[in-house]
Amino acid sequence: MKSVFLSVLSSLLLWAVFPLAAVAEQIDVSTISCEKLASAYEAKTPSDLSFVNGILNWMGGYHATVDQGTVVDWDKLSDAFDKTVVFCSEHPGVGVLSASEKFMGENIEDASPKSYDLAIVTCESALTNKDVLKNIGDTFMWLAGYHASYNNGSTMLDVEKFIKQTSDIADYCEANPKASLVTAAEKFMSESE
Secondary structure, eight states, X not given: OHHHHHHHHHHHIIIIIHHHHHHOSEEEGGGOBHHHHHHHHHHOOHHHHHHHHHHHXXXXXXXXXXXXXXXXXXXXXXXXHHHHHHHHHHOTTSBHHHHHHTTSGGGSOOOOTTOEETTTOBHHHHHHOHHHHHTHHHHHHHHHHHHHHXXXXXXXXXXXXXXXXXXXXXXXXXXXTTSBXXXXXXXXXXXXX
16 A cells, blocks of 8 residues: 555655755745746646645645634635636735635635545545545645644745655555544644654
8 A cells, every 4th residue: 555655645746846845945835925826827837837736735724724624625625726826816916825815714615515524534545536546645735734724823834844744644554544644644744743
């Protein structure tokens, strides 16, 4: 199972994290401007689109409310991403963290029956459910943002630490396939880490 999980995580890292790593080892997401996000989106290179997707997924988790908990609706979140990009294109001087809050968290549409509660998605099902597997990279970025919010609201994304955390989660999931993704993430993304 670990080899499959690590293979999926490798794809995640290539797709979502390495473009961030090229910028800096640590990123204060509160300093990313709408201008930077909109420019990256307009460039449409794989690296730029990965940056946009990674940052917006992180912010989706960061803005999750207590009422929403760990329930994620990828369709609603994708719509919120699109709205954030449009807003950023029209307001380049605004920070992405502020812009994304207008469409995420308490402002996102209610989850549909197609949503997933990551507290009940097991490590094993993350690899066998095609809908969950399709979004596994986004899920880890979302979980990183979610935990950052609950870790004293830190807006720092430490790329090197994130890469290690995903590897540790893969190890944990291999040993505990019935554990939830949230449980695995809490072990390695919580403040005590």
